[in-house]
Amino acid sequence: MKLKSDVHPLLSLLFHCVVWIYSSIIFLPWSLFSGASVRQKRARRSKAVPMRGPAGPYRAVNSTQCLASSLRPGCDTLDKVFATSAKMFPRRDCLGTRVLLSEEDELQPNGKVFKKVILGDYEWLSYEKTFQAAALFGSGLAALGQKSKCNIAICCETRAEWIISAQACFMHNFPLVTLYSTLGGPAIAHGLNEAEVTHIITSKELLESRLKPILLEVPRLQHVIVVDKKPMAWPGYPRGIMVHNMTAVQELGAKPENMSRPRQPPRPSDIAVIMYTSGSTGIPKGVMISHSNLIAGVTGMAERIPQLDENDTYIGYLPLAHVLELSAEMVCVSHGCRIGYSSAQTLADQSSKIKKGSRGDTTALKPTLMAAVPEIMDRIYKNVMTKVEEMHPLQRTLFVLAYNYKMEQISKGYNTPLCDRLVFRKVRSLLGGRTRLLLSGGAPLSAATQRFMNICFCCPVGQGYGLTETCGAGTITEVWDYSTGRVGAPLICSEISLKDWEDGGYHSTDKPYPRGEIIIGGPNVTMGYYKNEAKNQEDFFVDAKQQRWFCTGDIGEFHPDGCLKIIDRKKDLVKLQAGEYVSLGKVEAMLKNCSLIDNICAYANSDESYVIGFVVPNQKQLTALAGQKGIRGSWEDICNNPVMEQEVLAIITEAAVAAQLERFEIPKKIRLSAEAWTPETGLVTDAFKLKRKELKTHYQDDIERMYGGK
Known part of the structure; x- marks a missing residue:
């Protein structure tokens, strides 16, 4: 799709003349040495x-x-893959974390306070040091009573300690139960109870905000391991639950009697991860992933990345509880790449937590590979x-x-x-x-x-x-x-x-x-x-x-x-009253490129004859449009204004027609949402997929209004 612009004819002519002269001069050498014909041949061949x-x-x-099932001969479990990488790339950088230099509260014009940070350079653990850290942590977990083939949970943000913990569990055949850090208390409790977990790995922040309120609802839980170094004492927790620091567990694992304790390495068919999905519909389901499953998936993904080697740098910021991020990082570990950690709030120079004038993570790391x-x-x-x-x-x-x-x-x-x-x-x-x-x-x-x-x-x-x-x-x-x-x-x-x-x-x-x-x-x-x-x-x-x-x-x-x-x-297909089938996902995909829309959920009731929509508008664009229409007030006032609803609906309708949507696929009524949909609101998953059931419940009054019930 070409971009449109108010291009002056003379400027356009001048540009095309320059391009023509430049192309004529370099045509022959560029055709011979650019590799374009090879790329075209590869692009057109049967795949x-x-x-x-x-x-x-x-x-x-x-x-x-x-079908391919392994990266290297003999590397049929994840602990063997990591051990091989540690031997092949012992002194190469493996996991990197930025140093926090300072943080401060910044008052916004609307009265809210945002925490801003200034971060230093990345500090790195080599493959050898990462392997040693994982080995000590695994021995420490075993000393705390964690048994082979008994589930252990992790509910933690994406960071170096997450991968160290995972590798420790793979070494000792502890099936790792992964839970999204943004899940609500009931969903976390459900996963812990269903998996019969006695040990959980988490961070200080998540322990206080997510886990502490539900500890009494998880009767089997005995040990909580916090990956942060401070504090060292954890008072005020229920009797029967012990809270440890990761460092203390590693020190326990370093004791000779624990280091010499025999471990039971996993077999390819053993469970490596029980990954609880982010739950776009209903209660999260735990997916059992074996060592051989993950290795096969990593093998397939790695083959599509040309010249992947230890010179690559990957930036990790998506949730490691999501299979895309975990698989991508396993691809990198298996090939000796560097992994530098980030978050959505510190990713770029303009990110919400980065203090103006300081560097975001991509500027500091300069990654060659990235998943999004x-x-x-x-x-x-x-x-x-x-x-x-x-x-x-x-x-x-x-x-x-x-x-x-x-x-x-x-x-x-x-x-x-x-x-x-x-x-x-x-x-x-x-x-x-x-x-x-x-x-x-x-x-x-x-x-x-x-x-x-x-x-x-x-x-x-x-x-x-x-x-x-x-x-x-x-x-x-x-x-x-x-x-x-x-x-x-x-x-x-x-x-x-x-x-x-x-x-x-x-x-x-x-x-x-x-x-x-x-x-x-x-x-x-x-x-x-x-x-x-x-x-x-x-x-x-x-x-x-x-x-x-x-x-x-x-x-x-x-x-x-x-x-x-x-x-x-299948789940996105709705049959309208007149018998037409509407693909809600298709409608959303076609309309999300509208600059006025940050997010949209299309909804249709089979008893009705038209589609409606819930829209998270772009604040800057909508505020400018409101100013043009002479509408003033807070952000909530603008979103709740019926005139603005009609203005946005007209723009959406125009975009839908341009996208060649059928008449019955175009939303006839919309509701503007002043609240952005984030995983924290519970209206989208950690992968930002719409939770249709939760959105329907959240906007039930608006659904009834738009369909004439109120």
């Missing part, structure tokens, strides 16, 4: 082939004989494009011309080094300036945002598709495939079939592309849900060759080159 008929299963062209969910990429896209709109007309015109020129060039396989250096360098510096690959997962990424990241950050976006139930592995686009809207071909560890869905009208015999429910099979498909046999029977099955398969509930179509496109989801 996967159906093994039997149009429904599949589809396999990557380099895994048609058998579409919600974060959409925010970056909208923020940059808003700044483009505020540029001087001449600057804006040059940016748009360069943007459209580069989009045309990359579609032909060419690089644009001059544009990258002169026009996009400042945008690229937002992520440190060295990023060579962005991995997107968790939800579909819009074509406009993907193309923006390709162009302005000067790197490919590997859009992936996978689920907790498949170790995050399924598909990832290849780096030289610059097409948009697709999620790539199956990874070398998995194969994908399409299952007919009669109710939705999707069939593997559809033309021009076979369509149906996506079914993923392979060694990365997990062991099933913890203590939930009924759900296991519904979602998992084993074929005649003893291969496990998972029914995703997502609807996809395969293109002739073997790449998959996600086109619908």
Whole structure:
């Protein structure tokens, strides 16, 4: 999608003349030495082939004989993978954390107080030191009574201690129960009780805010291990619960009698992680992931990252309780990469907790690899494009011309080094300036945002598709495939079939592309849900060759080159009163690129004839629009103003028509929300997926109003 601008005809003509002269001069050497023809050939080749008929299963062209299941010979459990990396890269940097120099409270114009921090450089633990820290911690946990094959929980923010704890558990065959740090008390208690946990690893902040209020609801819990160094004493906790510092547990593990204690290493089929999903519907489910499952998934993901080695630096900030982040970090550990830790509040120079004028984490770390969910990429896209709109007309015109020129060039396989250096360098510096690959997962990424990241950050976006139930592995686009809207071909560890869905009208015999429910099979498909046999029977099955398969509930179509496109989801499909089917996810995806929208949830009742929507508007854009209409007041007053609802609805309708949505798919009424949807509000998951059930409950009065009940 090209950017539009009020380009002066003479300036446009001048730009195109310069481009033509420049292209003519460099055409011959650039054609011979740029590698464009090779990239185009790779982009156009078949990436996967159906093994039997149009429904599949589809396999990557380099895994048609058998599916990959391991990175290296003999490394069939996660503790062996880490031990091998520690031997191969003993003195290489492994885990990095920034030093906190100072923090202060900053009063905002609205009276709220934000905490701002100034952070120093990254301090690093080598692979050898990380291995030693994990070994001592594992021995200490065993000395505290943690038994092999007995579950241990972790509820902690993404940080170096999370991975050290995980590796310690892998070494001693303690199945690790992962819980999101943003889960509510009842959900955390449910996970701890269901998994019969006696030991939990957490942080000081989460212990005080999340765990302390529910300790009495978890009768089996005996030991709480806090990863922070201070304080050393923890008074005021219920009798029978002991609170320890991580350092103290490591010191306990270092005692000769504990170091010499024999450990029981895991087998490939043993449970490595019980990962509780973020729960977009109902109570979180625990997914049992074996060592062999995770290794297969990591093997598949690593194959899609060219030239991955110890020279790469990865920035970790997504929740490690999410399979995307855990898998990505395991990929890095297995290849000797550096992992520098961050958070969404300190990621960039402009992030909410970074004091103005000081460096964000990407500036300090300069990562080469990064994973992100579409919600974060959409925010970056909208923020940059808003700044483009505020540029001087001449600057804006040059940016748009360069943007459209580069989009045309990359579609032909060419690089644009001059544009990258002169026009996009400042945008690229937002992520440190060295990023060579962005991995997107968790939800579909819009074509406009993907193309923006390709162009302005000067790197490919590997859009992936996978689920907790498949170790995050399924598909990832290849780096030289610059097409948009697709999620790539199956990874070398998995194969994908399409299952007919009669109710939705999707069939593997559809033309021009076979369509149906996506079914993923392979060694990365997990062991099933913890203590939930009924759900296991519904979602998992084993074929005649003893291969496990998972029914995703997502609807996809395969293109002739073997790449998959996600086109619908069973749970998102609603039948209106007149019989039309509306894909709520499709409506949301089409409208989220509207600059006035930060987030949107489409809703439809089968007893009604039209779609409605809940919208989190962009505060800057909506405030400016309100000023144009002469509407004053607080942010809440503006959002609650019926006139503003109608103004935003008109803009949404215009965007929907431009996106070629059907008449019955366009929301007829909306509710503006002054409150942003964050994992803390309970209205979205940690991966920023909408929690439709919670959103429906939250906006029940508005639903009744918009459908005429009130």
